[in-house]
Amino acid sequence: MKSLKDFSIETKEPLVKIEDNELVSLAPYITEENHPNKFSKEWIEKYDFSLDGYTVFPIENPNEEEKAQIVKKFLTGIQKLILPESNWTLMKPLLLSLKYCVKCNTCADACHVYIGSGKKEIYRPNFRSEILRRIYKRHFTTSGKLLKSFVGADIEVTYAAIRRLLELAYRCTLCRRCVLQCPVGIDNGLIARELRKLFSQELGMAPVEIFLKGTRLHLKAGSTTGMRTEAFRDIIKFIEDDIQEKTGRKIKIPVDKKGAEILLYHNGGEYISWPDHIAAFAILFDAAGINYTLSSETIGYDGVNYGAWYDDVELARVGLRHLEIAHELGVKKVVIGECGHSHKVYTVIFDRILPASSPLWNIQRESCLPLMWEIVKSGRIKLDPSRNNFPVTMHDSCNIVRLMGIYKPQRDIIKAITPGTFREMNPNGSMNYCCGGGSGFAIFRTLNFPVWKNKVSLRVKTKQILDTFSDVLDKDIPKHVVATCSNCKGSLRDMIHAYQLFDRFKINYSGLADLIVNAMVDIPPFLNLEELPE
Amino acid sequence: MEALLLFLAVLSPVALTAGIAIKFYKISQMPLNIRWEIYPLPKGELEKIRYGGSYMEEIDWVKKNNPRRSYFEFVEPFKELFFLHRVHKFNKYGLWIWSMALHWAVGLLFGTLIILLLDGIFTDIDLSGLVIVPIFSYVLGVFGSLGLIAKRFINKELKLYTSGIEYFNLIFLLLIFFTGFLSFIQDSSLSEAFIYVDGVLKLSIPFDEISSLTIIHFLLVELFLMYIPFSKFFHGPVKFFTFHKILWSDEFQTKGSKEEKKIMQQLHYKVRWSGPHMLSDQNWLENAKNTNLHEKS
Ligand code: SF4
Ligand code: SF4
Numbered sequence: 001m002k003s004l005k006d007f008s009i010e011t012k013e014p015l016v017k018i019e020d021n022e023l024v025s026l027a028p029y030i031t032e033e034n035h036p037n038k039f040s041k042e043w044i045e046k047y048d049f050s051l052d053g054y055t056v057f058p059i060e061n062p063n064e065e066e067k068a069q070i071v072k073k074f075l076t077g078i079q080k081l082i083l084p085e086s087n088w089t090l091m092k093p094l095l096l097s098l099k100y101c102v103k104c105n106t107c108a109d110a111c112h113v114y115i116g117s118g119k120k121e122i123y124r125p126n127f128r129s130e131i132l133r134r135i136y137k138r139h140f141t142t143s144g145k146l147l148k149s150f151v152g153a154d155i156e157v158t159y160a161a162i163r164r165l166l167e168l169a170y171r172c173t174l175c176r177r178c179v180l181q182c183p184v185g186i187d188n189g190l191i192a193r194e195l196r197k198l199f200s201q202e203l204g205m206a207p208v209e210i211f212l213k214g215t216r217l218h219l220k221a222g223s224t225t226g227m228r229t230e231a232f233r234d235i236i237k238f239i240e241d242d243i244q245e246k247t248g249r250k251i252k253i254p255v256d257k258k259g260a261e262i263l264l265y266h267n268g269g270e271y272i273s274w275p276d277h278i279a280a281f282a283i284l285f286d287a288a289g290i291n292y293t294l295s296s297e298t299i300g301y302d303g304v305n306y307g308a309w310y311d312d313v314e315l316a317r318v319g320l321r322h323l324e325i326a327h328e329l330g331v332k333k334v335v336i337g338e339c340g341h342s343h344k345v346y347t348v349i350f351d352r353i354l355p356a357s358s359p360l361w362n363i364q365r366e367s368c369l370p371l372m373w374e375i376v377k378s379g380r381i382k383l384d385p386s387r388n389n390f391p392v393t394m395h396d397s398c399n400i401v402r403l404m405g406i407y408k409p410q411r412d413i414i415k416a417i418t419p420g421t422f423r424e425m426n427p428n429g430s431m432n433y434c435c436g437g438g439s440g441f442a443i444f445r446t447l448n449f450p451v452w453k454n455k456v457s458l459r460v461k462t463k464q465i466l467d468t469f470s471d472v473l474d475k476d477i478p479k480h481v482v483a484t485c486s487n488c489k490g491s492l493r494d495m496i497h498a499y500q501l502f503d504r505f506k507i508n509y510s511g512l513a514d515l516i517v518n519a520m521v522d523i524p525p526f527l528n529l530e531e532l533p534e
Numbered sequence: 535m536e537a538l539l540l541f542l543a544v545l546s547p548v549a550l551t552a553g554i555a556i557k558f559y560k561i562s563q564m565p566l567n568i569r570w571e572i573y574p575l576p577k578g579e580l581e582k583i584r585y586g587g588s589y590m591e592e593i594d595w596v597k598k599n600n601p602r603r604s605y606f607e608f609v610e611p612f613k614e615l616f617f618l619h620r621v622h623k624f625n626k627y628g629l630w631i632w633s634m635a636l637h638w639a640v641g642l643l644f645g646t647l648i649i650l651l652l653d654g655i656f657t658d659i660d661l662s663g664l665v666i667v668p669i670f671s672y673v674l675g676v677f678g679s680l681g682l683i684a685k686r687f688i689n690k691e692l693k694l695y696t697s698g699i700e701y702f703n704l705i706f707l708l709l710i711f712f713t714g715f716l717s718f719i720q721d722s723s724l725s726e727a728f729i730y731v732d733g734v735l736k737l738s739i740p741f742d743e744i745s746s747l748t749i750i751h752f753l754l755v756e757l758f759l760m761y762i763p764f765s766k767f768f769h770g771p772v773k774f775f776t777f778h779k780i781l782w783s784d785e786f787q788t789k790g791s792k793e794e795k796k797i798m799q800q801l802h803y804k805v806r807w808s809g810p811h812m813l814s815d816q817n818w819l820e821n822a823k824n825t826n827l828h829e830k831s
Contacts, residue, residue: 085803088565100769103695106625152697183620185776201807219825316822352568356787356794370593405573405588430586
């Protein structure tokens, strides 16, 4: 790219092309051939692929009048982002990030998307920020209006630029790894989220999986999976039967138990995709005598909050309802199951969404991980680490580790329940790489976006997992990746399929509760490493 | 003209202080944002600082007396200030050495001003031996600014993000340090600089004793001081907010606190957004409570 002004060019041609042979290599583990993807002609005609040849938005090309309307609304949206009233939630960090970046590009190599793509310019953390920054300068600052391109206020706000920016807001997983590298404290991940917010809150544009089939469906039907109360109850019954069949234990999973100490919020997707994980929690909590309950209320059985990824108002709506349900049940505490974004929403973000004197704020909101460590540590359940005698590594959820500092309990647990077979990824902890499916990527299924995600976004984590197991890659040795987040597990599932990690190397995955239960001596082994979870 | 120069000399530190104060006030008046911290945080328990842990690793953390502050919060910025720690560790464009030189040069320039002022105020102490400070500042400044200009101009990736104003700022710094350096060549004890600042303190600069080079140098320094709060040079002071108040702010609310009052007030702000699922004229609380907007979308 010669100039950032190219971003506004009205053309159907993608600004960059993703060539397989330019992506970061997975050699020596996997040799890939260059397979140029062919996408349906109908798609190409109908939709816009002008950023990088991929899209998550089935938006047809608008007419000139509609385009002008979108440009106008986009600019009004920027104005609302920098107004205290309409954006009190994040106006301050946004404005500081727009104003004080010194363009040193120290953040560049932090980004798994940028690295994975073979360093395509448009995926550099600072690239999308700089586009927004230049538009903001041109229209909302005196220096920009007077001095134009001299101060970098040189990007024309065309429909083409806006359409690309919409797409580009969904080429960042909001993992915020880049923030840790910035000497000024500029937050490129935040800027990507603020762009998503502008598009959603002003133009009603967001990927269908997080908007119409996300928060909207969640609020209306009760779950982003579309599962309603009756279906939830059926699944619980099914899980109870399954537990009895597998372990011989008759466990009644508590639902809507008034006065329970804890309301446990699982990611709703677990009930559909990994019911064994729900079973693992039930077995563990039952064995440890935890006084908890699930909720069958609409919304109450799905603890996700997709608003975290794109829309503050939706975030507040879902979150408020979750806390109201906890209040109605009279629990002391909400405990978040293995779901990364939900961890951050309820413990960190919701701290300042309600006033401290509100009864809802006063329901304690905690991660499940310290509680699980407490259970393991207490000796209340008998565990045999030799049950987990295979190489195990752990993928750190960005939300849980980098964005809320829960690093040690999950490690203490794994170390206690494995016979010295745990190995860290490098880097790990707060410098970990995102799984590649963060901020909704793991659930986006629209058009050819999943192809891009598998190719580019999951790439660095795939390589990192292979590097971690490089000395035990033999297909006869089962290997296990633990993730304490549902979304990350979705990414693991996708990369295992896309790169045949199970067939080639016998790499499997699960949540942490599953691994603990696998070590419980008085029930048969819980995990089956010879098969993928689905 | 001489009166104008004197006026600028007096005005510049005042403008710098007032400019920074106004900026700080304005930023601090912005709404209280939702928590947006990032770990590791340089505060709390020592062990947790080391591995990037938080008080949320504990059960019932809200009831515990978690250590929140530590002197690391104030030590950590110095790593960046004196060593440009992150640039050193992560910058792949070889900016560190030039950037270090320039940051040290600016720091020493302030040091120089302080020395000159002290020398003028305390007439019985002789600080002329500290002339090494400005010399280092000028040499490092020329080296650093030239290096950064060249880097930004030659490296294609950096160039893409560099606009006229960035070059202007670097050239501005280059001129300050270069004129300083020339004045040192011309007068190795920098006695003119001492005379100039002494004159400013007495509100009567003896211009006939000072060369035009020194006058130009001081004029540039004065313009620089006034320019700092309103330019990208403010990226230094702004770290107080980006780090201490945002990325390292993990304090949870308490009842009756000023944070709580702010949040209550902010929840009554009108939402204003006009997406299909927004109730533009209603406030945040009303919007949050209204989950029944399915027909609208
Ligand atoms: S975001 Fe930070 S690291 Fe990246 S270019 Fe800007 S100032 Fe440098
Ligand atoms: S937040 Fe993560 S994905 Fe987004 S630009 Fe930064 S490093 Fe890349």
